[in-house]
Structures are given as structure tokens and as C-alpha cells.
Amino acid sequence: MNRKLSDTYRNLPTLADVARSAGVSTATVSRCLNSPAQVQQATRDRVLEAVTTLGYSPNFGARALAARRTGTIGAIIPTMENAIFARAIQAFQEALHENGVTLLVASSSYSPENEADQVRTLVARGADALMLIGHDRDPGIYEFLERRGVPVLVSWAYDPTQARPAIGFDNRRAMSALADEVLRLGHVRIGMISALAAGNDRARDRIEGVRDAMRAHGLDPQSLHLIETPYSIGNGAEAMAGMMAAPARPTAVICGNDVLAVGALQTARQMGIHVPREVSITGFDDIELATVVAPALTTVHVPHREMGWQAARLLVEMLGGGVTPPPVCLETELCLRGTLAAPSK
Amino acid sequence: MNRKLSDTYRNLPTLADVARSAGVSTATVSRCLNSPAQVQQATRDRVLEAVTTLGYSPNFGARALAARRTGTIGAIIPTMENAIFARAIQAFQEALHENGVTLLVASSSYSPENEADQVRTLVARGADALMLIGHDRDPGIYEFLERRGVPVLVSWAYDPTQARPAIGFDNRRAMSALADEVLRLGHVRIGMISALAAGNDRARDRIEGVRDAMRAHGLDPQSLHLIETPYSIGNGAEAMAGMMAAPARPTAVICGNDVLAVGALQTARQMGIHVPREVSITGFDDIELATVVAPALTTVHVPHREMGWQAARLLVEMLGGGVTPPPVCLETELCLRGTLAAPSK
DNA sequence: CGAATTTATGTAAGCGCTTACATTTCTCAC
DNA sequence: GTGAGAAATGTAAGCGCTTACATAAATTCG
Incomplete structure (x- = not known):
């Protein structure tokens, strides 16, 4: 009980600490956190108590390294200042959160070079998948993502001639x-x-x-x-x-x-x-x-919100099942209001 | 030259691959990427060429684990649908990107419980620092962040009685x-x-x-x-x-x-x-x-944009120098327009 | 010219977690 | 009671990178 001070000072508890404290192996602790069903009730309780007592929370880098995924999805939009994107991103983020996924955002300012740069950045930051606006971009970008095994979902556009997963409208x-x-x-x-x-x-x-x-x-x-x-x-x-x-x-x-x-x-x-x-x-x-x-x-x-919401749903599905859903087309609706009338002859 | 197929199939190149290909150690490759000045010009050129040829890009998890930081900052705002936050976040993100930092966003929907939850989520997702709106929240949240060593910057509020770093207006x-x-x-x-x-x-x-x-x-x-x-x-x-x-x-x-x-x-x-x-x-x-x-x-x-921009600047500074800047107060400006007039007696 | 520095590079020990596989412990039909 | 199979848990090998420290090479200077 008299280890070096530096062993504990500003040193967060690790899986091993929890394991020791609960009298189980690190594997069991890991399972308690990731697939609790595999662990017996009594053991689980003991472990979770140790987790609480020690104030343990998993190290992100270690988890990402070992599990080969980050639980993070990236979105690149032209700009948040455009209300349509802000609205969709809000819904997107909410839906992702419900699925335990966190959102990484970047903006392209409507510049293709900028966007390409951001794609690289987000992938380098561990995005498991990407949501992009529109189909139209350098094919090299799609190749890059393909090579790295990062799924992409295009939104805001529905074009039946494009096979890649997309959610949008015509x-x-x-x-x-x-x-x-x-x-x-x-x-x-x-x-x-x-x-x-x-x-x-x-x-x-x-x-x-x-x-x-x-x-x-x-x-x-x-x-x-x-x-x-x-x-x-x-x-x-x-x-x-x-x-x-x-x-x-x-x-x-x-x-x-x-x-x-x-x-x-x-x-x-x-x-x-x-x-x-x-x-x-x-x-x-x-x-x-x-x-x-x-x-x-x-x-x-x-239906911006709907689009954001469904985009999240599709992406989570793609990540989970490794499936490639077909493009989805949402309906738009005409809103006839005061600024339109017949021309005065 | 005849390894198992699985050795290379959908296996991205690693630091070791680059090192081998350039005829140097992994440490040198790492230095080329992180502090190029430490490496001799000729070596650096050789390494960078290998990087390009192999299409290497560092593994995020491994880097985060070894370096103990992710280069990611989290922001929690009430909602992106509010133009004031969308605008500030846009500026915030742009400024962060210029500093090589990526933005993780979450929203609280104006709910304190929700916000507390998001704080935990973003920290678990490896946010190196956090930007929050307003001072007013459960002290436990500040304690949690303190314990984990995650710096926080409060924005949208300037309150000289609060010592923590903040950027806002009165x-x-x-x-x-x-x-x-x-x-x-x-x-x-x-x-x-x-x-x-x-x-x-x-x-x-x-x-x-x-x-x-x-x-x-x-x-x-x-x-x-x-x-x-x-x-x-x-x-x-x-x-x-x-x-x-x-x-x-x-x-x-x-x-x-x-x-x-x-x-x-x-x-x-x-x-x-x-x-x-x-x-x-x-x-x-x-x-x-x-x-x-x-x-x-x-x-x-x-000055929403200004606030977002400066928030990024301060946060990057806090992260880099481990400093704790004093609260910053921005100026607001009266806009007298058509909806205000003297009462008709 | 050789010792003392400085600079460039290599070695290898982790970082903290997940997970394949091995081992132990239950269950239960016979 | 026994053995087969299922369920729970343990063992330990990485995951790919950074960095302290060791070593080698280049430079400086008396």
C-alpha cells in the first residue's frame, strides 16, 4: 500500500486497476463494459461497483487501437451558417448519439480542395464513416475512402444513376x-x-x-x-x-x-x-x-431534419452490418405562398 | 516477396512498413511526421517519399494511445438550429482546423442532464479539451473534468466573479x-x-x-x-x-x-x-x-463569429502551454432600428 | 589531432485495451 | 455419478505509435 506517489498522481485508473479491485481478469472487466450479457450477474455487479468506486472510464486511444474503431462518424458540410445544414446536422447528431456514436464535424466552405483536405483530416482523426453532401467530387476521394475501408453516405442528393449509398431528394x-x-x-x-x-x-x-x-x-x-x-x-x-x-x-x-x-x-x-x-x-x-x-x-x-435523422440511421446500419444500402429518395413538397402570382398582362 | 495474401489484403501500411521501405527505424519515421526539424534533410526526403509511395497515414488509435492526446476538442451547445450557435461553431471549427485540431460536437437541447451526459461522452471519445456555453452547471461536472485533466473554456458569458477561463460578453x-x-x-x-x-x-x-x-x-x-x-x-x-x-x-x-x-x-x-x-x-x-x-x-x-474564433484560439493556447488564461470580455453594440420608438402618449 | 559537444539515428519499452484461444466451472441427460 | 456440452472466466498476444535513453556520427575547439 505504499507505492510511489507518481503511480497514482494524475494517473487515471486503468482496466487492470478495476480488475484487481474486483478480483477478476482484465478480460472480464472488458466484457462487462462491452458485452455484459457474457458475464454472470454477480461478477458484473462486483465489477461495475469497482468501476464506480475508482471512477474508471476507458482510455479512448487504447480502445480505438485494440478494437479498430472509434465510434465516431464524420460529417463535412459546406457551412453551418446555412440553416439547412445546421438543421440537418442537429438531427444527425441527435440520432447518432442515440446510437452511441459521436459526431466529428468539418466544413468545406463550398470549396472542393477544402473538402478533400477535410476528408483526409477526419479519416486521420479516426472517423469510422463519413457523411458528405452531394455526389460531385474528385473520384480520387472515393478511391481513398474505399482503400481505407471507410464507408461514405452521400446526402442532399438523389441520383439513381449513382450506385453509392445516398439519402436525398431529386x-x-x-x-x-x-x-x-x-x-x-x-x-x-x-x-x-x-x-x-x-x-x-x-x-x-x-x-x-x-x-x-x-x-x-x-x-x-x-x-x-x-x-x-x-x-x-x-x-x-x-x-x-x-x-x-x-x-x-x-x-x-x-x-x-x-x-x-x-x-x-x-x-x-x-x-x-x-x-x-x-x-x-x-x-x-x-x-x-x-x-x-x-x-x-x-x-x-x-425534409432537412428527416434527412439528417435517416442519414444517421443508414450510416449506423452500414457500420454495424457492413451492408451497402441502396439510395433513398425523400419527398419534397411545394409551398405556394404570397410571392407567386400570375403575371399582370 | 511471397507472403501470405492476408498480410497485405485490406491491411494498411504501418510505420514499420515505411521504416523498412526507407531503410530507417520507426523512430525516425515518427520524427519525420511529428518534428521534422529533428531529422536530416536527406533522410526526411527518403522517408516522405516512402510515405507517399505506400500511401501511409498514421493510425489514429495508436497515435492517441502513445501520445496521450487526440488533437480533438469537443463543443457542447444547446442546439445548432439556433443561428447564433451555428455561426459561432462555424468560426470555431475553422479556427481549430487552422491549428490542426478537429471538432467533436454535441448538443444539450438546453437540458442540464443531457449536457452532463454529453460531457462524459465527449471526454470518453478523447476530447483533449471542451468548450461549453455559460458557467451555470452542476459543480460535479467541473470536478470530473478537473480530475481527468481536461481543460474547459466557457463561452457566451463574462462573469468576473468566476475565475475559470471564459470568453463572452456581459x-x-x-x-x-x-x-x-x-x-x-x-x-x-x-x-x-x-x-x-x-x-x-x-x-x-x-x-x-x-x-x-x-x-x-x-x-x-x-x-x-x-x-x-x-x-x-x-x-x-x-x-x-x-x-x-x-x-x-x-x-x-x-x-x-x-x-x-x-x-x-x-x-x-x-x-x-x-x-x-x-x-x-x-x-x-x-x-x-x-x-x-x-x-x-x-x-x-x-460578435458571435469573433467569439467562436477567439474561443478556438484560447483553447489551443491552453492545450499547448498548459496555461489558464483569465476571462475575456467582448464588446456588444446597440443596433437601433425600426421597432423602437417613443410611446404615443 | 583528439576530447568534448552537438546532432542524427536506433533500440525498445510501454501506452491501455480487445479478443482468440485455453481453461475452469456449471448443467443436465442418462 | 458421469461425461458431454455449454457457460463463465482467465491468459496473453497483439493493436501501431511515441519517446526516453543509448549509441553513433559529425562538428567544434584548444
Whole structure:
């Protein structure tokens, strides 16, 4: 009972300490913690008591090394400042926690190089699996993950031509449905304010969705007045200003997301252009902002929380069973609100 | 050259493989990776080449076990769905990444039990340090972290009476300054819609701030008509409805945060009560929402990004030097906008 | 030029846990 | 009571890396 002080000073108890204190082997202690059913009730009680008394908690590094997994999943999103990602990540994290998994997060700031870097970082930090946004990235990244045996789940996109596990919605079809609603009201001169399409398959799909609808209504898809701009209210406002300064103003401006649409709305108000009488504006995502502005934004509701929640479920499944689930497609819903009306002839 | 297939199949290269391939010891390889200056240029080049050729990347568990740290910091926030936290966490993560640290996130959903649970989880997942919101929590949590040698940084609160490292702002003083502005305009019947104060020192401080200002203006702080409600636009709206139904309506409603204020604003519009002529409304935080609504919200600007960024800086410093920095107080700023005016007599 | 330093590299002992396999202890049918 | 098989527990070999310490090589200086 008189060991060197340094044996105990700021030295957390180890499995061996617990084993000694409970009078069992380290293997038994380990089993008590990881698969209690394998241990007899009486022994288990004794061990767990020792655990409590000593204030033992397993060393993470040792456990990860021996078990060859960390119980950690990484997510890389463009930015948390975008409410749609924040919302989904929140649900994702909650669902992971319920399954005893911890979330490692990183952001790409919409930069592919940045994202590639983060993939490497998270894998180096022991992520057992990864959740990424969209399919569109350097194939080398998928090869890298494959080689390291790290499963990936893509979210925010549903593309039946891509075989890898994914959970998302059909951006193209959803946007097409919204555009169809706009065109059906009789709009002919259409503007679109989109997020930057480079390296962003969701943005591209939404643009194509609008063009699909135009074709279906006998309009030339080339006539779409398209402006791409980074994600922010200010940029949406600026793009709208440019669009309204053009000689033949569009009577409907379809925006790639709600944030850009709110910017467009601000510009319209500022320029004294009445919405929706003089110009209709639509968004995409259905974030809180959409219902707070006046008039409320016509948009497409995306089940962000559901997506986050299911992403966690799928990932845990993939990790547990080593299975590769097929892509999942969630439904979106049109939200017809105040900013859309027929053009005044 | 004819080992068992299983020797290499889905077996990632190890330090030893690199060492062999470069003709050096494992120690040298390790040094090349962790403190390259200690290794001669020529050797280093040879080793790094081997690293690239083999596609080596260190095993996380082994590294964590041997080095006794993970290069990971945990953050526990109420919820990412709150834009103020999303914004700060984004900055926090970016700053951590620049310092080679990865972020582990968890959320408490404003529940103390939940938070305590998450603290244990993140520590068990190898967080080298923790960032928490507010000082107010079971002392046992601080003891636990102390015992395990995990440094903590509190943010969102500045309270000189608390010695532990913190970065935040003086919620009480900031709210008092805003309330002072309101009272100076001549308002006498004051309402307040606050977030739930239990277990939330920020909310309590803001309430006290309003009372401070009332005292300073010779009003009875007891006359404050206070309603507490969970964080959401809908709850803000509901609380406002209750407040406006009272016999002697307040002429100014001070809200604990912008989200509640936006809800209040919606109710006012819906009830046909003109803002600010019939009732003034103020918020706190200055999130995007505040400038999007009409009229724009009078509020207090909180440097969320700055706070996240500095929190990362401090934490990295604490981890590196083993130092315990003193609490840091950031400045907030009054944003006087359309929702505040003198009461109509 | 050789001793004293300094610098570069190697050796090997852990870090604390999991788990395959070995051993012991029960159960229970006959 | 016995032996076969199941259940509980123990033994000990790693997992892949870092780092204190030992050694060897290069440099400095009287």
C-alpha cells in the first residue's frame, strides 16, 4: 500500500486497476463494459461497483487501437451558417448519439480542395464513416475512402444513376415541379438566381429542373436569364438588382434557395417593384426565413431534419452490418405562398 | 516477396512498413511526421517519399494511445438550429482546423442532464479539451473534468466573479444598456419575453439587466411583466399574444433574443397593433432575421463569429502551454432600428 | 589531432485495451 | 455419478505509435 506517489498522481485508473479491485481478469472487466450479457450477474455487479468506486472510464486511444474503431462518424458540410445544414446536422447528431456514436464535424466552405483536405483530416482523426453532401467530387476521394475501408453516405442528393449509398431528394424534379407551377400561371420571361453551380450538383440539378419545365411548356430553355452568385442575402439582392435593370424584365424570378430569394425580395421592395404583382419570386428549402418575410415565400419544402435523422440511421446500419444500402429518395413538397402570382398582362 | 495474401489484403501500411521501405527505424519515421526539424534533410526526403509511395497515414488509435492526446476538442451547445450557435461553431471549427485540431460536437437541447451526459461522452471519445456555453452547471461536472485533466473554456458569458477561463460578453450590462435606451424614450409599462431562465445564466443575466435599467429610471423592477418561454418564433408569438391580451398593455416589449422578438412582431402584425407606434419591440443577438423583418429589429449585436474564433484560439493556447488564461470580455453594440420608438402618449 | 559537444539515428519499452484461444466451472441427460 | 456440452472466466498476444535513453556520427575547439 505504499507505492510511489507518481503511480497514482494524475494517473487515471486503468482496466487492470478495476480488475484487481474486483478480483477478476482484465478480460472480464472488458466484457462487462462491452458485452455484459457474457458475464454472470454477480461478477458484473462486483465489477461495475469497482468501476464506480475508482471512477474508471476507458482510455479512448487504447480502445480505438485494440478494437479498430472509434465510434465516431464524420460529417463535412459546406457551412453551418446555412440553416439547412445546421438543421440537418442537429438531427444527425441527435440520432447518432442515440446510437452511441459521436459526431466529428468539418466544413468545406463550398470549396472542393477544402473538402478533400477535410476528408483526409477526419479519416486521420479516426472517423469510422463519413457523411458528405452531394455526389460531385474528385473520384480520387472515393478511391481513398474505399482503400481505407471507410464507408461514405452521400446526402442532399438523389441520383439513381449513382450506385453509392445516398439519402436525398431529386433536386431536378422538385425544382421542375415548382417551375411548372410558375409557368402554368402564364409567365414567359423567366429569371433564375442560382447558387454557384461549379462543384455543386444540387445547384446544377435545380437549374436543369427549371429548364425541363420550360421545355415542357414550349419555351426555349436558352431564354432563361440565369445569374449565379454565392450564398447570401446580399448576393441575392445584388443579382436581383442586375436582373431588374435589364431591358426586358422577367416577370418571375426563380431562386436556387430561400436565402437568395429573400435577398431578391428585399431588392424588389427597395426598388418599389411590387411582389407578386409586378414580379413573382420563388425560393427553395423552406427555412424559417421563408415564412417570416412579407409576403411569405413560395418555395419547396425539403425534409432537412428527416434527412439528417435517416442519414444517421443508414450510416449506423452500414457500420454495424457492413451492408451497402441502396439510395433513398425523400419527398419534397411545394409551398405556394404570397410571392407567386400570375403575371399582370 | 511471397507472403501470405492476408498480410497485405485490406491491411494498411504501418510505420514499420515505411521504416523498412526507407531503410530507417520507426523512430525516425515518427520524427519525420511529428518534428521534422529533428531529422536530416536527406533522410526526411527518403522517408516522405516512402510515405507517399505506400500511401501511409498514421493510425489514429495508436497515435492517441502513445501520445496521450487526440488533437480533438469537443463543443457542447444547446442546439445548432439556433443561428447564433451555428455561426459561432462555424468560426470555431475553422479556427481549430487552422491549428490542426478537429471538432467533436454535441448538443444539450438546453437540458442540464443531457449536457452532463454529453460531457462524459465527449471526454470518453478523447476530447483533449471542451468548450461549453455559460458557467451555470452542476459543480460535479467541473470536478470530473478537473480530475481527468481536461481543460474547459466557457463561452457566451463574462462573469468576473468566476475565475475559470471564459470568453463572452456581459449579458446583464448589454441588456441593461438596451433597456436604458427604451426607458429613456419614456416607456413605463415594460414587458419582457425571455428564454427559460432555469439553468441558463445568460437568460437570467438579461432579465436582471432590464431590472437594473428600471431601477436606474426610478421604476419598480417588480412591475416588469415577464413571460418565459422556450426558444422559437412560435413561442415568442404566443407569449406576445398573452401579453397584449392583458388589461394594461406594455408599450414596450423587450425580448431575450431575436427569435422571440420576431415571433412577437408577427403577433403584433396579426393583431393589427402597429410597431413601433403602439408597441415597441426589441431583440438580442442581431442575427440575420433581425434585418429581414419589417420594420427591422432594434437589438444588441453580439460578435458571435469573433467569439467562436477567439474561443478556438484560447483553447489551443491552453492545450499547448498548459496555461489558464483569465476571462475575456467582448464588446456588444446597440443596433437601433425600426421597432423602437417613443410611446404615443 | 583528439576530447568534448552537438546532432542524427536506433533500440525498445510501454501506452491501455480487445479478443482468440485455453481453461475452469456449471448443467443436465442418462 | 458421469461425461458431454455449454457457460463463465482467465491468459496473453497483439493493436501501431511515441519517446526516453543509448549509441553513433559529425562538428567544434584548444
